[in-house]
Amino acid sequence: MASAIEFENISKQYRLGVVSTGTLSHDLNRFWHTKVLRREDPYLKIGETNDRSHQGKSEYVWALKNIDFKVEQGDVVGIIGKNGAGKSTLLKLLSRVTAPTTGIIRARGRIASLLEVGTGFHPEMTGRENIYMNGAIMGMTRSEITRKLDEIVDFSGCERYLDTPVKRYSSGMIVRLGFAIAAHLEPEILVVDEVLAVGDAEFQKKAIGKMQDVSQGEGRTVLFVSHNMGAVKNLCKRGVLLEQGKVKSTGEIEDVIEEYLSNSIKDSSISFKVSQKEKNKFNSFRILNSNGIETNSFMTGESLFFEIGIQNCLFDNSIGIGLYFYNLNGEKLAGTTSFFGSVNRINKSNESSNCLVKLIIPQINLTAGTYFIELVLAQKNVKRLDHYEKIAQISIVDGLTNIDSHLGYFYINAEWIIQ
């Protein structure tokens, strides 16, 4: 099958910091080099990969560097990656909001981008007027919109409010209306950024369903960026994993998601600065998934395996380990200690030694989000021997069933019977 989109050596450079006084001198310097001396742009050579956590030396960074891939016609491609990996920049280039620094993108057919729903809505205009406004911005003609007006209104479920100014709408209604218009665009290529993150669950289902119809029934190409792994897995056939502005891998969506989830090893390993002589200290900490791969991303419902090393420790009944989960606000959500519950003691020696403690959480019921882990080694009712307030950070990503924070922090496995 013919490819619908081809990215050829796409790079995008951004200048960091404030655009102000330095800009003029750089502009003049660039002009001097490229136009007068006819040499290369001096600022294109410098620039580093985009790693947000490290302080770089250069003022210029490459948000995308040498991106090369093809999208087949009719494919639904999920673009995943950590924050700052270049996902949004890629979509921006594709939707022509900004131009690439080098390279070329070729596409067959009309590209409609949904980086946001309801772009150009004017609060003072009525729903009907805004449908025409937004449709026109998306590239529809007036007659096209008139033809689909009933369908759009029906899909959005905002019929009663059609002649009310949009400023009186609830935010959910604005999203519904915006998505309804976008869903009826009928472009050959649809580019969607995380617009589904808003709106209630019912509407999200409807929206995902509509996008599936678009791709399966009508053979359109869809590029989809989301952090909602469930939605990505549900919707996409193929995936592209971006890391620091480069394509890390492409392929079947399951493989790419798997790689993404097990990709964060660097973040989960912690260095312990303890001298060998000290007693009762943690000296290693690892989090593994059910495949034995070190990671810190899990889906709701997955199993967690912890391996905690302690040096010079006489692990008798008076000593225990506590492991607690905190949310980003610093509230303790849940925890477990080796003083209670099922504890299986294999090492029964009476001398201090290095021991490895394994903790298995068969099913993590936290909903999607980021959580901190606190680790405590304590002598019962006496004192804390060792303590790490934030030994690791794990991110729980959404499974298949929209288990995210609007359910609260915990997912309850429940059964409904409707009679």
Add this chain to the structure above:
Amino acid sequence: MNDWTTIIKPKTSLFHVDFKELWQYRDLYRMFVKRDIVTWYKQTILGPLWFFIQPILTTLMFMIVFGGIAQISTDGLPQPLFYLAGICLWQYFSESLTQTSNTFISNTHVFGKVYFPRLVVPLATVTSNLVRLAIQMSLFLIVYLYYFIFTDAAIQPNLYLLLTPVLILLLAGLALGFGILFSSMTTKYRDLTFLLSFCVQLWMYATPVIYPLSTIKNEKLHFLMSLNPITSIIETFKYATLGVGSYSPYALLYSAIFTVLILCTGILVFNRIQKTFMDTV
């Protein structure tokens, strides 16, 4: 295969302006015009009456300050009529200019999310201001007819009235040309916004809005005034409707050539900037 319909490249040639695409987005242009007009005076009590109140108040102010206190000549014409003629045209120009010069900055949120030919926005601004001009022209007409019928003021309309559409077109072209040129430059260097509002104010005094060109006796000054492309436009309009002022085909031709040049420069620069302005704005 070469049937690509969309090709996205870092830079296109300087002179590549996609007018065909612009035409495809004519419905959007229409919607923008409508939006401007619908939302102008939303949530004001007097609503569209403001279209009239603004020029009336300005005229009154001019009558007091320039006609009364400074006693500047109006070539023997009733002051309200003389000032109103100038104000209508000048306000059209200055409003269009300041609004189009904000194109990139005030539309960042839309431009940052979706692509369409950016030129649609300033074009729509200039057009929607035409509607305001038309309404204000009707006010001018009422005052005009009053003086024509009920007083014996020396008003001599003549056939040059037929030039009015051309004059307005020239003004629109100048406002658009200067506006998009400024808007392209302000994306990176915001300093120009402050400069512009000051320039527009000065520009009005360099244009025969509140005084007739005939009061300028100094020849050097007269020459400098005629370099201003708007001078001949306003003078011609006053000549056609009121019978005073000056009309010279050469001066008008100069304005026309100036308009075409500034418009072309503006479009080329704007076209160049629109591709990457999101990175610098």
